[in-house]
Amino acid sequence: MDAQHGIHRRRRSAGRSVLLALGLGAGISAACATSDQVLEAQKELEIVEQKKRAPAECKPGIEEPCYSGPENTAGRGLCVEGIRRCGEDARWGACKGEVLPTREVCDGKDNDCDGIVDNGFERHGALCWRGQGACRSQGTWRCAADGSKSECDAPIIKPTAEICDGVDNDCDGTPDDGDVQGTGEACSTGKAGVCNAGTKKCVGGSIRCVQNVAPSVEICNNLDDDCDNTVDEDCISAEEAAEQLKKK
Known part of the structure; x- marks a missing residue:
């Protein structure tokens, strides 16, 4: 029993020495040091000793540029090198002040440091258009406030009622189409016979009176079918007229 107690005392004493060597033993007696505390302290002490045995990386106090980003990105776009300083342990400290690539956003800057500003977005300041017909307007591409996209700042023009002017006023893609103001009413062409109605x-951007029927063979119907200002001269029957049309 005395021999076993001696072994335990020596282990606790060795653990206490390790704890004190790392500055971790204040207030911890040899009897109170657990095996986990001793093992952890031994590991840390070994790391300290390894550093002491390792060759020096640098001369304490000197500084040099550093960069931990991808190759060929330092000095491009927003990316810049940092500075690291050699500590008293002759080891390089952390790289401070470096700016590394980030996700590209639309802000007029090269965030991912690939040499292209706002790649993936419409070019800032380039011309753009919105709408069609009379609603078409010109602007330039601008970055959205949150940088998530590019937007065309062309003003929005509202459509108006379609009129006969050769312009697509209602902005549906077709000029002078549909129910154009001032059209559809009956009118006189000034010609003779049936050609008068x-x-x-809307024709060619202006309102015109377009005759409803074209001149035809004179039929005996009390109408001036051939629009020569004479009614039923040398007229034929409707049946004969139909036969003539079949032969054409």
Whole structure:
């Protein structure tokens, strides 16, 4: 029993020495030092001793540029080198002040340091257009406030009622289409016979009276079918007229 107690005392004494060597033994008696505390202290002491045995990395007090980012990114875009200082233990300290690549956002800067500003977004300041027809407007590409996208700052122009002017006023892609103001009403073409009746239509950007029917063979129907200002001259029957049309 005395021999075993002696072994335990020697282990506790060795553990106490390790704890004191690391400055961790204040207030911890040899009897109170647990085996986990002793093992942990031994590991830390071994690390300290290894550093002492390792060759010096640098001369204490000197400084040099440093950079931990990807190759060929330092000095491009926002990326810059930092400075590291050699400590009293002749080991390099942390690199301070370096700026590393980040995710590219739309802000007029090269965030990912690949040499291209705002790559993946529309070029800042380039011309852009919005809408169609009379609603088409010009602007330039700008970065959104949160940098997530590029936006065209062209003003928004609202569509208006379609009029006969050769312009796509309602901005649907077709000029002078649909129910154009001032069209659809009956009108007189000024021509003779059946060619006199017309309808107001938008033609070439202006409202014109377009005749409803074209001149045809004169039929005996009390109408001036051929629009020569004479009714039923040398007229034929409707049946004969139909036969003539079949032969054409």
